[in-house]
Amino acid sequence: MKNPRLLVLFLITFLAGLSPIQGHNDPLELEEALIRQRLEALPCLIEPRYVSAVKGYLKTYLVEQRDKAEKILGRALIYFPLFEEELRRAGLPEELKYLAVVESALVPTAISRSGAGGLWQFMPETGASYDLLINAWVDERFDPVKATRAAIIHLRKQYERFGSWELALAAYNSGAGRVRRAVKRAHSTDFWRVRRYLPRETRNYVPAFIAATYLFHYYDLHGLEPRLPSPDLQLTTTIELREPLTVEEICSVTGLLPWTVEALNPAWKKGVIAAHGRSGWLTLPQYAMPAIADYLALRRTDAAALAALDLPLLEPHDQAWRQTTYVLGQGEDLRDVARKFHCHPLHLLFWNHIATLQPPAGSELVVWEPARILRCQPGTAVKALPVVRPAVDIPVRVPLPREKEAxxxxxxxxxxxxxxxxxxxxxxxxxxxxxxxxxxxxxxxxxxxxxxxxxxxxxxxxxxxxxxx
CATH class of the missing domain: 3.10.350.10 (LysM domain)
Structure with a gap:
């Protein structure tokens, strides 16, 4: 081009058409060479292949539905500690926790079009075979503890049957019978050869698991920020109840709101936990559980002291949690700090926006912990009880005036x-x-x-x- 103006115009037009590959909403963010390198280094339960289905799921997480991906990352703070503990106890790989991401996006009350429900998406009949009760009072598919234990038994059974985690995951999705027939038709136990003989949803199930694993290892490299839930939902304690306890009692003793109690205990339908002689798991914020333990002990052993309690003991209150700073010592890593503060290493990673369990010594870490611990003991004046409540903007229990409005x-x-x-x-x-x-x-x-x-x-x-x- 001899005309310099035309040359400048051409260059401006050309450069304007280019998009930076780091743009959050640009599909070029999924730059294949980098993703392939990361997949090769990915600590994954199964061989992480970059097939078209994996690419499709990654595009969903990292480009098309980034908001959903950030919420999933945040919910992991609620459920991954439980999953890891139960998987360790059963002697199964902790990486199986990512299966719940595929199944329910870590929504404990999720229900599929086919009627599967809960974090691990049990059909009613399958849940019943693992002693998950469903009746007018409770749906234990929505109980995080009981459903996780049932899923572990089911996964172990499939792995023992097929000897391959790829095929075990496929059987979890579509049933052992379908996988067995597909293996017979393929004359192979290699999932990637068997895959073509499986239903479409199951063909994509293992790729979805690979993509979920990738999301949790490399989310920060794609500019994703976990949406952190309330500390009331993150930092909890769970006990087994063998006697009925109502949500109303829990709220009266602790000052918690019904929304919080029900979010942490989604299996119980009518506001009564451990109803009709069925034991149940109760999960509450760390600072609130001691008060409930005190209350239950009074109820069992000291009827007079219980009758003397003027419920509600606590009204809604402030400053349940405090943020502190911890300086990492020589030779310490995030696992050590998590044990000291009764949290999980994942909490520390997300709270501090870091990607390694071993930051340098001297690093200053943000840590959340209870500001006070609630107790419910005989002879303790109501005013002397620690007064705290969730540090999030959720509805306060304020009674309506008694006069009726038209x-x-x-x-x-x-x-x-x-x-x-x-x-x-x-x-x-x-x-x-x-x-x-x-x-x-x-x-x-x-x-x-x-x-x-x-x-x-x-x-x-x-x-x-x-x-x-």
Whole structure:
């Protein structure tokens, strides 16, 4: 080009068409040479091949649904400590924890179109074969502890049957019979040869597992930031209950909100844990469990002291957690620090935005720990009890005035199936706090389809029941 203006115009047009490969929303972020190198170094339970299905799942996590991927990473802080502990106890590889990412995206109440439910997606009949009870009071497929133990037994059985984790995962998804027939047709026990004879969903199941493993090892290299849940959900203690305990009692003794208790214990449908003689697992924030242990001991041994308790002991309160700084000592790593602070190394990695378990000595680490520990003991004045509550913006239990409002002076909403309270609050422009204040039923009953909720005072121009619900 002899005309310099045309040359400049050409260069500007050409450069404008280029996108930086590090752009968060640019598919070129999935630069194949780098990803192949990372997959080769990936500590994976199975051989990590970069086939088209793996690429598709990675594109979903890293480009198309980054928000979902960040939420999955955050939920791992709630469930991975449990998974790892149970897998270690059973002598199975800890990497199997990534299977729950594939199954449910770590949503404990997830239900598939086919009716599979929970973190590990058990069908009702399969769950029943592993003693997961489903009735009007409880669905133990949604119990993180019991469902995880059932999944471990099921996975062990499949591995012992096929001798390959690839085939064991395939059998977990589609059943041992289908995998056995596919092996026979392929005349091979190599998953990558058997794969073509499996159902489409199962063909992609092992690639989905590879992609989930990649996500947790290299999320930071793709600019993903884990969405951290409340410390109330991250730092918890679990005990086995052999006697009924209501959500209302738990909230009265600890000052916790029903939302928190139900989020940590999603299996129980009617606000009663360990109902009808069925033992159950109770999970609560670390600072709250000692008060419940005290309360249960009183209930068993000292009826007079229990009767003297003026429930509720605690109202909603502040400053449940405190953030401290810990200086890493010589020879220490994050596992040592996690043991000292009763957390998990993954918490420390995410809290501090680091990618190694062995930062240099002298590194300053952010650590969260309970500000106080709640107790419920005879002779202790209510005011002397430590006063704390979750340090997140969730609804406060404030009783409504007793005087009734005329029903036509309020906007009402009828909950639909799978609709959540945050969705309702967002739709009407009110806060979760306001929903709880205006609907005392939410203090002792879980939201369910058909429940009629009072939303807000109705302007004269609006009808009494909004949205036709």
């Amino acid at each position: 029903s036509d002076s309020y906007i009402w909403h009828r909950l639909q199936r799978n609709e959540t309270l945050p969705e309702v609050a967002h739709r009407y422009g009110v806060s979760l706090r306001q929903l709880y204040e205006r609907n005392p039923v939410l203090q002792h009953a879980a939201p369910m389809a058909g429940m009629r909720l009072r939303i807000a005072p109705r302007p004269q121009a609006l009808p009494a029941e909004a949205g036709g619900r």
